[in-house]
Amino acid sequence: MKVNLPVTQRELKLPADATLLSTTDTQSRITYANGAFIQVSGFQREELMGQAHNLVRHPDMPPQAFADMWRTIKSGQPWTALVKNRRKNGDHYWVRANATAVRRNGELIGYMSVRTRASDLETAAAEKLYADLREGRMKGFEIDRGLLVRKGWLRWLSAFKLMTLAPRVAIGLALALVPVVGAALAAAAAGGALIAVPAAALVGFGLATWYFQAQIVGPSRRRSGRRFSSRAASRSSPTCSTGSTRSAC
Numbered sequence: 001m002k003v004n005l006p007v008t009q010r011e012l013k014l015p016a017d018a019t020l021l022s023t024t025d026t027q028s029r030i031t032y033a034n035g036a037f038i039q040v041s042g043f044q045r046e047e048l049m050g051q052a053h054n055l056v057r058h059p060d061m062p063p064q065a066f067a068d069m070w071r072t073i074k075s076g077q078p079w080t081a082l083v084k085n086r087r088k089n090g091d092h093y094w095v096r097a098n099a100t101a102v103r104r105n106g107e108l109i110g111y112m113s114v115r116t117r118a119s120d121l122e123t124a125a126a127e128k129l130y131a132d133l134r135e136g137r138m139k140g141f142e143i144d145r146g147l148l149v150r151k152g153w154l155r156w157l158s159a160f161k162l163m164t165l166a167p168r169v170a171i172g173l174a175l176a177l178v179p180v181v182g183a184a185l186a187a188a189a190a191g192g193a194l195i196a197v198p199a200a201a202l203v204g205f206g207l208a209t210w211y212f213q214a215q216i217v218g219p220s221r222r223r224s225g226r227r228f229s230s231r232a233a234s235r236s237s238p239t240c241s242t243g244s245t246r247s248a249c
C-alpha cells in the first residue's frame with residue numbers, strides 16, 4: 001500500500017459540474033487524464049502519464065475499498081464509491097468514482113474512471129465509514145461492489161442490496177401474481193365469485209408498483225446520485241448506500 005505524504009486535511013471542493021476522467025493500461029498506469037483531473041490533482045500532465053494510479057492515493061482511504069474496486073472491475077462489473085484523493089500539495093478532494101474495465105473486441109485493454117463531485121453529507125458519512133474500516137471498527141461488515149454489506153452468516157441481510165436487476169424484476173412480477181392466483185384458486189374452491197380475481201389483480205398491481213418503486217426506481221436514482229445517506233451523515237454514522245442504518249445493512 002502506497003502512503004503518499006504529507007497530508008494537510010485541507011479540502012478542495014469541486015465545482016458541481018466537474019468531471020474528472022482518467023484511463024489506465026491493464027497495469028493501472030495512467031494513460032490519459034482530462035484537463036479537470038490534471039488541474040484538480042495539482043500535478044503536471046507529464047508527472048501523471050505512465051505513473052501508477054496510486055500516485056493520487058490519500059492515506060485515509062482504507063485498503064478494503066481498493067481491494068473491492070479491483071475485485072469488482074476485474075470481474076467485469078462497474079464499481080462506484082466515494083474516494084478521497086490526495087493533491088500534490090497534500091490537500092484532498094472527494095469524488096464519486098465510477099471505475100470500469102475497458103475492452104476492445106472482447107479483450108481487456110485497460111481501465112477507466114469517471115469522477116463527479118460528492119456532496120458534503122456523503123463525504124461526511126464516507127469519512128467516518130472509512131476511518132472505522134481503517135481502524136478495525138467494522139467487524140462483521142465489508143465493502144462489496146462499492147456497497148457496505150454484512151459478511152458471514154448475516155450476509156443474507158444485504159441480499160437485496162447486492163441483487164442484480166433480473167431477480168429484482170422477477171420478484172416484482174411474482175408479487176403481482178400471488179394474489180391473482182390465490183383469488184382464482186379460492187374462487188374455484190368456493191364454486192364461483194370470480195369477481196375476486198380482478199380485485200386481486202388490482203391488489204397485485206399495487207403491490208408490484210410499490211415494490212418496483214422501492215427496489216428498482218428508488219435505488220437507481222440513488223445510485224446515480226447519492227452513495228451514502230444523509231441520515232447517516234447527520235448522525236455521523238456509517239451507513240449502507242441504500243440509506244439504511246448500519247445495523248440494518
Ligand SMILES: Cc1cc2nc3c(=O)[nH]c(=O)nc-3n(C[C@H](O)[C@H](O)[C@H](O)COP(=O)(O)O)c2cc1C
Nearest residue numbers: 001002024028053054056057058066085111112113
Ligand atoms: C482507472 C483507475 C482509476 C483509479 N483511480 C484512483 C484514484 O482516483 N485514486 C486512488 O487512490 N486510486 C485510484 N485507482 C486505484 C489505484 O490503482 C490503487 O489501486 C489504489 O490507489 C491503492 O493503492 P495501493 O495499491 O498502493 O494500495 C485507480 C485505478 C484505476 C484502474
